[in-house]
Amino acid sequence: MSLDTLHVEQVVQGIKSREFSIEEYISQIFERIEKVEPKINALVTLNKEEGLNRARRLDKKIREGKQSGPLAGVAFSIKDNICTKGMKTTCASKMLESYVPAYDATVIKRLMTADAIIIGKANLDEFAMGSTTEFSRYGPTRNPWDISRVSGGSSGGSAASVAALECTASLGSDTGGSVRCPASFCSAVGLKPTYGLVSRFGLVSYANSLEQIGPVGRTVSDVVSVLNVIAGSDENDHTTTTNDSKPTYLLKERNGLRVGLVTEFIKGADSAVSKVIYKAVDTLEKQDCNCEEVSLPSVQYALASYYTIATAEASSNLARYDNIRYGFDMNPEGYEWNSYFARARSNFGEEAKRRIIVGSYVLSSGYYGKYYMKAHQARSLLKHEMENLFQRYDVLIGPTMPILPFKIGERIDDPLKMYLVDIDTVVANLTGMPAISVPAGFAESLPVGLQIIADQFAEQTLLDVAYSFEQAAKVQRSPDL
Amino acid sequence: MVVTIEEVKHLGWLAKLEMSDAELQRYTTQIEDIVNYLNKLDTIPLEQVEPIMLKKKFSELRKDTPETFEDRVLGTAYMKDGFVKGPRMV
Numbered sequence: 403m404s405l406d407t408l409h410v411e412q413v414v415q416g417i418k419s420r421e422f423s424i425e426e427y428i429s430q431i432f433e434r435i436e437k438v439e440p441k442i443n444a445l446v447t448l449n450k451e452e453g454l455n456r457a458r459r460l461d462k463k464i465r466e467g468k469q470s471g472p473l474a475g476v477a478f479s480i481k482d483n484i485c486t487k488g489m490k491t492t493c494a495s496k497m498l499e500s501y502v503p504a505y506d507a508t509v510i511k512r513l514m515t516a517d518a519i520i521i522g523k524a525n526l527d528e529f530a531m532g533s534t535t536e537f538s539r540y541g542p543t544r545n546p547w548d549i550s551r552v553s554g555g556s557s558g559g560s561a562a563s564v565a566a567l568e569c570t571a572s573l574g575s576d577t578g579g580s581v582r583c584p585a586s587f588c589s590a591v592g593l594k595p596t597y598g599l600v601s602r603f604g605l606v607s608y609a610n611s612l613e614q615i616g617p618v619g620r621t622v623s624d625v626v627s628v629l630n631v632i633a634g635s636d637e638n639d640h641t642t643t644t645n646d647s648k649p650t651y652l653l654k655e656r657n658g659l660r661v662g663l664v665t666e667f668i669k670g671a672d673s674a675v676s677k678v679i680y681k682a683v684d685t686l687e688k689q690d691c692n693c694e695e696v697s698l699p700s701v702q703y704a705l706a707s708y709y710t711i712a713t714a715e716a717s718s719n720l721a722r723y724d725n726i727r728y729g730f731d732m733n734p735e736g737y738e739w740n741s742y743f744a745r746a747r748s749n750f751g752e753e754a755k756r757r758i759i760v761g762s763y764v765l766s767s768g769y770y771g772k773y774y775m776k777a778h779q780a781r782s783l784l785k786h787e788m789e790n791l792f793q794r795y796d797v798l799i800g801p802t803m804p805i806l807p808f809k810i811g812e813r814i815d816d817p818l819k820m821y822l823v824d825i826d827t828v829v830a831n832l833t834g835m836p837a838i839s840v841p842a843g844f845a846e847s848l849p850v851g852l853q854i855i856a857d858q859f860a861e862q863t864l865l866d867v868a869y870s871f872e873q874a875a876k877v878q879r880s881p882d883l
Numbered sequence: 884m885v886v887t888i889e890e891v892k893h894l895g896w897l898a899k900l901e902m903s904d905a906e907l908q909r910y911t912t913q914i915e916d917i918v919n920y921l922n923k924l925d926t927i928p929l930e931q932v933e934p935i936m937l938k939k940k941f942s943e944l945r946k947d948t949p950e951t952f953e954d955r956v957l958g959t960a961y962m963k964d965g966f967v968k969g970p971r972m973v
Contacts, residue, residue: 703927
């Protein structure tokens with residue numbers, strides 16, 4: 403029996419009913435990793451020995467009839483910018499090459515309490531800055547559907563490991579689309595929750611006011627199962643909501659919703675992509691959804707606003723890396739204070755350096771009002787426009803990415819061209835609203851994702867639409883490898 | 884707007900980033916492209932828009948009490964007499 407293809411609920415049920423043991427399932431996962439990882443490069447650290455030991459301990463717990471958690475045995479990859487106690491957390495950067503956290507992120511603690519198993523840490527663009535995973539010091543993660551193409555990013559390792567059956571689910575982080583972009587490129591489901599729904603404690607900060615940790619799975623059901631474990635307030639992250647300290651989401655189909663197709667998103671997409679999205683609209687209409695085109699004029703300022711705020715926050719967040727207490731091996735002997743820092747910090751990769759400088763530029767005296775304040779005003783404008791639309795529509799939709807997964811190396815020398823692909827995803831981060839990418843179909847044999855955005859904390863509506871669409875569209879998930 | 888090599892060099896110094904001449908050259912051109920794109924923000928009439936103010940009620944912060952970690956938490960090999968060694972100040 404092939405256990406690596408199972409979804410979260412199937413794994414949990416199979417283990418509960420003693421159809422197979424956790425050890426059998428986890429062993430198959432590691433066999434699969436051994437087979438496909440040389441092609442994909444989705445994982446930067448493997449947790450094989452501890453993963454298998456934990457599987458045996460959990461099997462024993464179940465044999466003894468003790469209560470097991472809601473994710474008992476489920477194999478996860480974790481983006482390598484989420485702290486895991488005793489397991490390296492490198493952010494795919496030379497700067498944190500030897501960093502071993504002394505504590506678990508809140509989301510990891512919650513996964514562990516739910517009896518999940520971490521099989522390894524997933525590749526990403528350095529410090530989550532990128533849309534392709536090409537800015538990782540461990541090399542790019544390749545797209546399982548065509549290994550000459552990018553997997554998307556920055557959580558490319560998370561989405562590719564899920565699509566390539568190297569794990570059953572994954573956690574990524576989404577600052578400007580970093581969960582949804584690779585989910586779209588790899589035909590997986592990826593959710594960016596409402597800002598404040600999931601704790602960021604233990605997530606290595608890139609742009610605090612924009613990012614959220616989000617689940618990646620092969621089905622909407624997988625994402626719901628994981629979200630139910632990780633969502634909820636946390637005393638270690640005061641931006642987590644107090645509205646509902648431990649929300650629970652259901653998996654249910656719901657027809658007849660009011661859907662707005664964002665004109666600016668669909669018009670800005672390549673024709674191969676927009677064709678698939680128009681087909682998705684037909685599918686939703688067949689489910690009695692009322693779909694209309696709507697305009698979101700402020701989208702034209704979204705990317706400039708996003709890159710101003712994100713780089714400003716990044717330049718401040720990355721200032722902490724001085725390589726004194728942790729980092730990589732560089733003897734301070736013989737250096738003067740300033741020269742040591744400048745030398746050590748020259749080990750940031752290209753994109754991180756670029757963003758630190760752009761961030762310092764927009765925050766410079768004389769430019770602060772011109773860029774940073776304006777960016778926040780544009781953010782406010784966008785939020786008001788979205789809130790008005792949600793008076794009339796339950797969800798807004800469009801393509802997750804305006805283009806198909808492109809060739810590795812194609813855009814790496816042109817940072818601005820690379821930034822432009824984030825145009826459809828940054829909106830949800832700037833406004834704090836939840837958004838999900840669901841596989842919509844294929845164009846030129848490459849995956850296309852449908853993005854669904856809902857109002858703040860309207861995750862249940864978002865998941866209802868995503869699940870109903872998934873049930874009707876029946877899009878293939880994992881390629882042959 | 885023109886971003887100069889001197890500006891990028893100065894920002895690099897402020898941000899404590901050592902850059903080679905080739906890097907400086909490349910970043911200056913790229914950063915100029917990026918900043919020109921960000922100038923889009925200048926084209927909207929934003930005078931009447933207020934920046935986002937937080938209205939949300941946030942959760943209580945944890946109590947600020949010291950915590951002792953069991954394991955060795957520092958990632959550096961450069962220690963002396965129980966203290967972390969850093970570069971000299973002057």
